[in-house]
Amino acid sequence: MKAIWLLACKDWRLLLRDRGALFSMLFFPLLYASFFGLIFSGGGSGDRAISLVLVDEDSSKASRAFVADLQAHKSLRISEAGLEEARDLVRLGKRQAWLRLPPGYGEAGDRLFFGDPPRAELGVDPSRKAEAGMLEGLLQMIAAQRFNQVFSGGEDSRQILAKTRDWLREDNGGQVPSFLRHLDQFYGTLDSLYESQEEQGLSAEADSLQATESGFGGFQPIVLERQEVVVRRQGPTSSFAVSFPQGIVWALIGCAASFGLSLISERRKGTLDRLRLAAVRERDLLASRTLACMGVMLGVCLLLFGFAVLVFGLRPSSWPLLFTASLASSWCFTGIMLSFSAFGKSEQAASGIGWGLLSLLAMLGGGMIPLIFMPGWMRSLSMISPVRWVVVSLEGALWRNFAPGEMLPALLVLFGSGILFFLLGLYTSRRSA
Amino acid sequence: MNNESPLLQVDQLSFSYGDLRALEGVRFELHPGEVLGLLGPNGAGKTTLVHCCTGRLKPAAGQVRHRQGDPANPAVRRSMGVAPQGGALYDGLSAREQVELFAGLQGLRGREKDAAAREALAFVGLQEKADKRAETLSGGMRQRLNLAMAVVHKPPLLFLDEPTVGVDAQSRNALLDGIEALRRKGHGILYTTHYMPEAERLCDRVGIIDRGRLLELDSVPALLEAHGGDPLVIQETEGREIRHSSADPLLTLDELRRQGAQGRFRVEYPGLEQVFLRCTGHEIQEEA
Numbered sequence: 195m196k197a198i199w200l201l202a203c204k205d206w207r208l209l210l211r212d213r214g215a216l217f218s219m220l221f222f223p224l225l226y227a228s229f230f231g232l233i234f235s236g237g238g239s240g241d242r243a244i245s246l247v248l249v250d251e252d253s254s255k256a257s258r259a260f261v262a263d264l265q266a267h268k269s270l271r272i273s274e275a276g277l278e279e280a281r282d283l284v285r286l287g288k289r290q291a292w293l294r295l296p297p298g299y300g301e302a303g304d305r306l307f308f309g310d311p312p313r314a315e316l317g318v319d320p321s322r323k324a325e326a327g328m329l330e331g332l333l334q335m336i337a338a339q340r341f342n343q344v345f346s347g348g349e350d351s352r353q354i355l356a357k358t359r360d361w362l363r364e365d366n367g368g369q370v371p372s373f374l375r376h377l378d379q380f381y382g383t384l385d386s387l388y389e390s391q392e393e394q395g396l397s398a399e400a401d402s403l404q405a406t407e408s409g410f411g412g413f414q415p416i417v418l419e420r421q422e423v424v425v426r427r428q429g430p431t432s433s434f435a436v437s438f439p440q441g442i443v444w445a446l447i448g449c450a451a452s453f454g455l456s457l458i459s460e461r462r463k464g465t466l467d468r469l470r471l472a473a474v475r476e477r478d479l480l481a482s483r484t485l486a487c488m489g490v491m492l493g494v495c496l497l498l499f500g501f502a503v504l505v506f507g508l509r510p511s512s513w514p515l516l517f518t519a520s521l522a523s524s525w526c527f528t529g530i531m532l533s534f535s536a537f538g539k540s541e542q543a544a545s546g547i548g549w550g551l552l553s554l555l556a557m558l559g560g561g562m563i564p565l566i567f568m569p570g571w572m573r574s575l576s577m578i579s580p581v582r583w584v585v586v587s588l589e590g591a592l593w594r595n596f597a598p599g600e601m602l603p604a605l606l607v608l609f610g611s612g613i614l615f616f617l618l619g620l621y622t623s624r625r626s627a
Numbered sequence: 628m629n630n631e632s633p634l635l636q637v638d639q640l641s642f643s644y645g646d647l648r649a650l651e652g653v654r655f656e657l658h659p660g661e662v663l664g665l666l667g668p669n670g671a672g673k674t675t676l677v678h679c680c681t682g683r684l685k686p687a688a689g690q691v692r693h694r695q696g697d698p699a700n701p702a703v704r705r706s707m708g709v710a711p712q713g714g715a716l717y718d719g720l721s722a723r724e725q726v727e728l729f730a731g732l733q734g735l736r737g738r739e740k741d742a743a744a745r746e747a748l749a750f751v752g753l754q755e756k757a758d759k760r761a762e763t764l765s766g767g768m769r770q771r772l773n774l775a776m777a778v779v780h781k782p783p784l785l786f787l788d789e790p791t792v793g794v795d796a797q798s799r800n801a802l803l804d805g806i807e808a809l810r811r812k813g814h815g816i817l818y819t820t821h822y823m824p825e826a827e828r829l830c831d832r833v834g835i836i837d838r839g840r841l842l843e844l845d846s847v848p849a850l851l852e853a854h855g856g857d858p859l860v861i862q863e864t865e866g867r868e869i870r871h872s873s874a875d876p877l878l879t880l881d882e883l884r885r886q887g888a889q890g891r892f893r894v895e896y897p898g899l900e901q902v903f904l905r906c907t908g909h910e911i912q913e914e915a
Binding site (some may be wrong): 200211212465473474 | 683729
């Protein structure tokens with residue numbers, strides 16, 4: 195046991211002094227995961243909001259309320275300016291759109307179901323066509339929320355109703371035309387309803403249950419009681435939850451290649467023979483190499499995930515499963531390392547063949563393109579690559595909310611293929627020896 | 628030759644690489660306090676013989692036994708030290724780390740291990756370079772480190788496979804001094820080389836090995852007596868060399884002078900080179 199530990203320490207020491215190996219197994223995967231994570235995240239949540247410059251020329255109660263609603267919406271980043279300045283900001287690409295609320299906007303908004311609807315002008319950067327559609331939808335939705343206010347009762351609702359009925363008469367010389375009489379009666383009935391609510395001390399904000407019991411107001415098409423339900427997420431929590439499993443794949447590949455090459459180098463330089471002659475048993479040599487390689491792989495996995503948690507705020511759905519997935523992945527790639535070391539007699543030969551095959555496995559298994567972006571046929575093909583199962587198991591523990599039973603197939607594939615690669619490497623190296 | 632039981636017994640040893648017969652019927656014994664040299668060109672079978680003696684290769688026929696038993700048994704290997712050809716060092720480790728690693732693998736622990744490593748490094752004169760990585764050491768220093776790693780656990784039996792290849796004269800002398808010191812301490816040493824002067828200086832017995840066969844094995848004087856031939860009186864005149872073989876060179880010189888021979892004269896006494904030539908029929912450098 196002491197010999198195994200001494201030899202593993204020797205391997206770790208040599209590895210720490212090998213800058214090339216450190217780069218390929220730690221810094222490159224870290225850069226890879228961080229870089230692609232940042233690209234796919236779009237640089238943070240703030241940048242995803244549409245920047246909109248508001249030009250409020252009405253300054254009415256209704257326009258201010260609309261502006262407040264816009265400012266409260268998380269998908270919009272609102273600033274205010276004069277019309278010329280707003281146009282310039284969009285033209286220069288500093289904002290994505292401008293919205294002008296002309297004088298009379300609020301008054302038009304108070305005329306319920308008659309007269310001209312409130313009008314606003316929207317200018318959108320032509321290079322932002324995708325955002326333009328989304329923005330128009332958002333503005334329609336927020337404007338529609340005004341109607342909820344009218345039908346929610348209370349002092350504000352009654353004022354709007356009174357103003358609307360006055361305009362209805364003023365616009366028609368003091369008389370309500372016959373075709374609008376039903377609308378006028380509807381407003382009157384609604385106003386009476388709100389008045390009787392107030393007389394009974396029931397404000398629009400009063401408890402809905404009391405309102406229902408009284409038989410007035412607080413109408414709801416259906417009363418929904420909210421229940422706590424655990425919903426399975428359908429997508430990753432962040433782009434880093436996708437990029438870091440891929441980074442781990444490259445780290446494992448880097449570790450397997452580094453250890454495999456060092457094994458070939460030891461064989462070629464005679465240090466492996468020297469260890470054998472120093473009374474080290476064959477099984478101890480194998481165990482020490484396995485311990486050193488697995489230890490480094492597991493350590494690199496935990497380091498990279500630790501970095502993702504601390505720097506990018508990644509939150510795995512299960513730490514124990516993440517550890518188990520990392521362990522299984524490390525075991526599988528330790529087996530691959532032993533096979534790798536049997537690819538050739540020289541470092542150059544093994545490096546060429548080994549890197550080629552490992553890159554192919556990575557490409558098929560989602561180490562280059564995330565599995566979720568692959569077409570169906572390629573996802574089916576990826577089943578043959580251990581890289582796929584590394585990615586699936588890590589993603590299962592990171593954001594797919596896998597239960598242990600759901601994780602089991604991936605873990606079995608990883609442990610099983612690890613054993614196969616291990617035996618293959620052992621057989622080949624003994625044969626060549 | 629002492630009367631203690633031998634540290635190493637090799638009996639009718641044969642080994643083949645496929646169809647290539649690398650060793651055939653090799654037989655010898657190595658005793659404590661003895662340096663046994665194996666002299667032969669590259670490819671003669673020296674390293675294969677060392678591999679068979681250390682248990683690295685399994686003989687096709689015959690037997691190799693250490694005093695403690697079969698060298699294929701890892702426990703028996705603890706009583707031997709091997710300095711392989713070419714060094715076999717970890718370039719990324721310091722001299723101290725390598726020697727300590729091998730001391731640890733041989734079962735030494737704690738202070739005992741540290742002391743043994745210090746002593747081994749001092750023995751080969753590398754205490755000043757103890758913290759330098761092997762990749763920064765010169766060829767001579769690397770060979771000395773190679774020897775330190777082999778002797779750190781003070782094994783009674785040592786295998787030194789061409790330990791002076793690629794080493795400058797100064798380092799070579801230091802190494803040979805170290806090996807002589809080990810012999811004085813009672814270590815039995817199997818030493819392979821293709822440098823004649825080393826074999827003549829160091830070895831109590833020399834084996835002439837060629838094409839896998841141990842052709843002769845005896846002390847240097849006995850080999851010279853048996854195969855060296857007569858000394859040569861060499862006459863250098865008008866850019867030519869005239870060689871006169873003679874059992875009594877002084878008498879031959881007198882006769883040549885009496886006959887009025889001109890030029891410069893010198894006498895060459897036979898060495899291992901002549902022995903090798905006579906035993907194998909070719910010079911040692913032919914295949915080197």
